Amino acid sequence: MKQRIALAAALLLALVVVQGCGGDGYPQSALHPTSDFGHRLDGLFKQILWWAVVVFVIVVGVLLYTVFRWRERPERGRPREIHGHVLLEIGWTLAPALILVAIAIPTIRTIFLIDNPTADENALTVEVIGHQWWWEFRYPELGIVTANEAHIPVGRTVDLRLRSADVMHSFWIPKLGGKRDLLPGRENQLWFRPDSVGVFWGQCAEYCGTAHALMGMRVVVDDPGGFDAWVAANQAGPATPTEAQTRAGQAVFMGTACVSCHRIRGTAANGNFGPDLTHFGSRLTVGAGILENTPENLAEWIGNTQHVKPGNLMPQVRLTEQQVAQLAAYLLSLR
Numbered sequence: 572m573k574q575r576i577a578l579a580a581a582l583l584l585a586l587v588v589v590q591g592c593g594g595d596g597y598p599q600s601a602l603h604p605t606s607d608f609g610h611r612l613d614g615l616f617k618q619i620l621w622w623a624v625v626v627f628v629i630v631v632g633v634l635l636y637t638v639f640r641w642r643e644r645p646e647r648g649r650p651r652e653i654h655g656h657v658l659l660e661i662g663w664t665l666a667p668a669l670i671l672v673a674i675a676i677p678t679i680r681t682i683f684l685i686d687n688p689t690a691d692e693n694a695l696t697v698e699v700i701g702h703q704w705w706w707e708f709r710y711p712e713l714g715i716v717t718a719n720e721a722h723i724p725v726g727r728t729v730d731l732r733l734r735s736a737d738v739m740h741s742f743w744i745p746k747l748g749g750k751r752d753l754l755p756g757r758e759n760q761l762w763f764r765p766d767s768v769g770v771f772w773g774q775c776a777e778y779c780g781t782a783h784a785l786m787g788m789r790v791v792v793d794d795p796g797g798f799d800a801w802v803a804a805n806q807a808g809p810a811t812p813t814e815a816q817t818r819a820g821q822a823v824f825m826g827t828a829c830v831s832c833h834r835i836r837g838t839a840a841n842g843n844f845g846p847d848l849t850h851f852g853s854r855l856t857v858g859a860g861i862l863e864n865t866p867e868n869l870a871e872w873i874g875n876t877q878h879v880k881p882g883n884l885m886p887q888v889r890l891t892e893q894q895v896a897q898l899a900a901y902l903l904s905l906r
């Protein structure tokens with residue numbers, strides 16, 4: 572009885588674990604593809620999975636049958652031992668070889684398909700640069716530079732050019748496609764055409780140092796009108812602070828070390844070591860996908876950055892609580 576309960580519990584646990592791989596509640600699920608690239612990989616995965624299921628059922632079936640059929644029985648005595656069986660030997664050599672060929676053909680075809688440069692002339696080029704530990708996105712045709720959050724239009728191919736500013740990173744948005752390494756001194760390419768609008772979570776998938784696990788991103792797939800609006804907003808300069816609080820925040824920003832690492836277009840802040848903050852207020856997250864972009868979280872990020880994201884390269888600037896609040900208000904006003 573106890574064994575049965577343990578078995579039932581183990582099965583239930585396995586079910587829960589497997590459920591964890593999918594569902595809309597899991598924003599980083601590779602099992603719910605929403606791009607042509609994702610569907611291709613998913614198709615290949617399912618094909619191989621079914622081959623594995625067939626092999627598993629046959630092997631375990633024969634094993635169980637054998638164990639049960641020829642189990643020890645006192646009345647039968649010791650069973651006859653058999654050594655060597657030519658037909659079996661040929662069978663279990665040939666069958667796996669054929670299965671491997673059956674898996675290799677679609678695998679190689681998929682590899683070539685996703686490895687070729689995109690043939691779509693209408694593709695939108697986006698340069699992705701990996702930094703310790705954040706993402707830079709550049710749209711050369713549109714003159715937009717942003718960080719940790721890319722916007723792309725639904726139904727149009729995006730042609731990503733991937734490189735690194737320091738060490739190896741890997742670009743991965745499980746629902747859209749990837750993963751592909753970002754290497755120092757080399758440009759890699761990745762392209763896909765998203766088929767649904769939404770906010771998609773991404774993650775660096777190559778260990779790149781202390782804050783690797785906290786190197787996240789968001790990719791927002793917009794409908795065409797929404798994308799055009801985003802482009803127009805981002806091509807414009809940053810909002811000019813009008814309220815006392817945001818003006819004070821701007822003064823704090825311009826008077827501290829912030830300016831040497833961050834850029835806010837059209838101001839004296841022209842650093843390029845950290846993320847471009849020109850339209851920071853319109854982003855969904857702070858700290859490369861780790862916290863929602865709210866005034867409280869932003870204040871926590873500025874005031875206690877190593878606590879929020881241990882190892883990150885932003886120096887802790889000494890500020891009063893009031894200055895932190897002013898700075899947060901200013902940054903959030905940059906929409």
Ligand code: CUA
Pocket residue numbers: 701702704739740741775776777778779780783784786
């Ligand atoms: Cu970047 Cu891991």
